[in-house]
Amino acid sequence: MxxxxxxxxxxxxxxxxAAHAVEGDPVAGKQAVAVCQSCHQPDGSGMNIPGGESWPKLAGLNAGYLYKQLLDIKEGTRKSPTMNPFVDMLNEQQLKDVAVYYSQLPPNExxxxxxxxxxxxxxxxxxxxxxxxxxxxxxxxxxxxxxxxxxxxxxxxxxxxxxxxxxxxxxxxxxxxxxxxxxxxxxxxxxxxxxxxxxxxxxxxxxxxxxxxx
Ligand code: HEC
Ligand code: HEC
CATH class of the missing domain: 1.10.760.10 (Cytochrome c-like domain)
Structure with missing residues (x-):
């Protein structure tokens, strides 16, 4: 069994x-994440909020995974009222750029x-x-x-x-x-x-x- x-x-x-690498530009991604940092933090470490809605750590996660989540949130197949307005500010190429940018940051605790x-x-x-x-x-x-x-x-x-x-x-x-x-x-x-x-x-x-x- x-x-x-x-x-x-x-x-x-x-x-x-089966791998399909995300084609994103981490330099452009770094510019685009300015609006994300209040929650996900400049180093991508996010924040654990006891009793509240924690902000996930993004640093060092796989770029393909991050991009899928951003698309799912944009398209509404993953429902996140908190994230929606921020994802809506970015076009598909920018979503790829930010996914690659966060994937390259060293993971935190x-x-x-x-x-x-x-x-x-x-x-x-x-x-x-x-x-x-x-x-x-x-x-x-x-x-x-x-x-x-x-x-x-x-x-x-x-x-x-x-x-x-x-x-x-x-x-x-x-x-x-x-x-x-x-x-x-x-x-x-x-x-x-x-x-x-x-x-x-x-x-x-x-x-x-x-x-x-x-
Ligand atoms: C107001 C706080 C806030 C801001 C600003 C914000 N996020 Fe988020 N983010 C969250 C929360 C909360 C979640 C978890 C949502 C859920 O529970 O589904 C999340 C989830 C995510 C996820 C999914 C992570 C995973 O591991 O599945 C990604 C990727 C992400 N955010 C990227 C971004 C990007 C890129 C921006 C800027 C364009 C941004 N976020 C702005 C709060 C925020
Ligand atoms: C049968 C395969 C499978 C097993 C076993 C599994 N997971 Fe998952 N898990 C997934 C997949 C696939 C995803 C990505 C979902 C998506 O694309 O949104 C995921 C996503 C997650 C996420 C979201 C991460 C993020 O960054 O948003 C968490 C948390 C998680 N799993 C926790 C667990 C825990 C804890 C266990 C064991 C108790 C577990 N999983 C067992 C397949 C699995």
Whole structure:
């Protein structure tokens, strides 16, 4: 059972990771992000906001992934009232430029997992790296790449992302608020996680170092 599931995901991952590099100009991107910095910060580190809407870290994420998210937000397939007015200021080439610009910034530390207990961290690590086969939860790393550092354009790095943002996204998939994931891969995971799982896995992931995008 376990090996069949892994094979299925390997094939799926492989078929989704065909690379198509984003053609963007990081110098032009640097100009265009002036309007983004109040939230995503000049170094792309974003901000963990306890109890509020956290701003994701963008530095070092894959450019193809960032560009897809920006297009999805522009086209409304990913609903974000906060982001919409800013994405609307940029044309498609500028969205490519900013995606390439952020992907080239060195990744910073994730925040928000500082107060997690040892028990929460152990539970989070198990979900992220081993999954929970009794509940049909495959490990996050089976799609998000080894050490959850990301795999190609479709599977973003989630190690070192802010805990508040990770948890927000998991809850958004669970409730149907976010549904722009290919083949509903994230819905299938998120709907099996309870809130304690979400808090634990978000905290553990936020404390892992992120490596620069490949
Ligand atoms: C007012 C604060 C704010 C500003 C300004 C802002 N953003 Fe965002 N951004 C957010 C929030 C909040 C989210 C998460 C939205 C959600 O939950 O879906 C986000 C999400 C994103 C994402 C998706 C990241 C991911 O990992 O999926 C990208 C890419 C992004 N923003 C780029 C930009 C760019 C480029 C600009 C400027 C043109 C910008 N943002 C301006 C708050 C902001
Ligand atoms: C079956 C494959 C698969 C598994 C397993 C999986 N994910 Fe994902 N995940 C995805 C895909 C695909 C996306 C990108 C969705 C999109 O394009 O909008 C994603 C996106 C995300 C994002 C959004 C990142 C961002 O920057 O916006 C978070 C957070 C996330 N996953 C957390 C997790 C966690 C935590 C686990 C383990 C409990 C997990 N995922 C397991 C496929 C998977």
């Amino acid at each position: 376990k090996s069949q599931v892994i094979t299925a995901f390997t094939i799926l991952t492989f078929s989704l990771t 994730g925040k928000g997992g500082e107060k997690a207990t040892d028990e929460q961290l152990a539970r989070g690590e198990k979900l992220a790296t081993d999954g929970d086969w009794n509940r049909y939860i495959v490990p996050c790393s089976s799609c998000h790449g080894s050490d959850n550092q990301g795999a190609g354009d479709h599977f973003p790095g989630i190690a070192g992302q802010h805990a508040g943002y990770i948890a927000d996204q998991l809850r958004a998939w669970k409730s149907g608020k976010r549904d722009n994931d290919p083949q509903h891969l994230m819905l299938a995971i998120a709907e099996r996680l309870d809130d304690e799982d979400i808090v634990a896995v978000s905290a553990w992931l936020s404390r892992q170092p992120a490596k620069p995008a490949k």
